[in-house]
Amino acid sequence: MNTHLFVNEMKLQWYEMRQYWFETLSGLFFITGIFLGLFYGIKGFVLEQGDGQSLDGLLLGFLLWTFASGAYGSVTKSVIEDTQKGYIEQLFLCPNGFISLILYRSLSESLVGLVLLTVIAYVVMAITGNWLDINFAYFYGILLLSAPSLVGFGLIISGLALLFKRVETVGALLTLALMGLVALDGLPLNVFTFLPFVPGASLARDIVLDQSLFRFDHLLIVIANSLVYLVGGIVVFRMFEKQAKKRNLIGQY
Secondary structure, eight states, X not given: OOHHHHHHHHHHHHHHHHHTHHHHHHHHHHHHHHHXXXXXXXXXXXXXXXXXXXXXXXXXXXXXXXXXXXHHHHHHHHHHHHHHHTOHHHHTTOTTOHHHHHHHHHHHHHHHHHHHHHHHHHHHHHHHOOOOOOOHHHHHHHHHHHHHHHHHHHHHHHHHHHHHSOOHHHHHHHHHHHHHHHHSOOOSSSGGGGSTTHHHHHHHHHHHTSOOOOOHHHHHHHHHHHHXXXXXXXXXXXXXXXXXXXXXXXXXX
């Protein structure tokens, strides 16, 4: 692990959050407001059905979607914004390589995202009065192990951005598709297991909501899913990167 690069990326996250504090707070209020609208919008219907467990599932699903969107977007946002700002060519000169830089940036944003996710979780639970007994050690561990699958998927979209520059529509559709992914059941092994992040979301749901016992084989499935998508994303990104350099498109927007 390149400690120097990781520390620099963490500092960058802190400086940007402090410099653009209004945007940071606005984002937190916006995300919290979205969930509260969904929660109270379906609360009456769920309680009429006598299924309070669905509210717990809604809360956990929202937390999973928030983290997944951040992990996926940390890669695509970086490439698109750096291209728009005009200094992405300088990032390709990083001694550790552009992909290494992106991976460390994604790791730093994921760690910061977990802190913000905790704040959102407690704010939402306090407002709604719907408290979840979350073992954050297990929960965070599962999220971090499953995040590389989303990073790999983000690298694929970032590769497209190098060639086609504007891929916001595709990115927005995939962000919405994450809502469906976190709701699918990928454990035990089935067809949904092969989709990105689905095994991790399923394992988190089993442990937090169902209080299921930890199963090592399920953990191996989560790790395998992450590795396949991460390696695949790196390979595809390098293919797109090679084409973009060949066509002299890296610095163009």
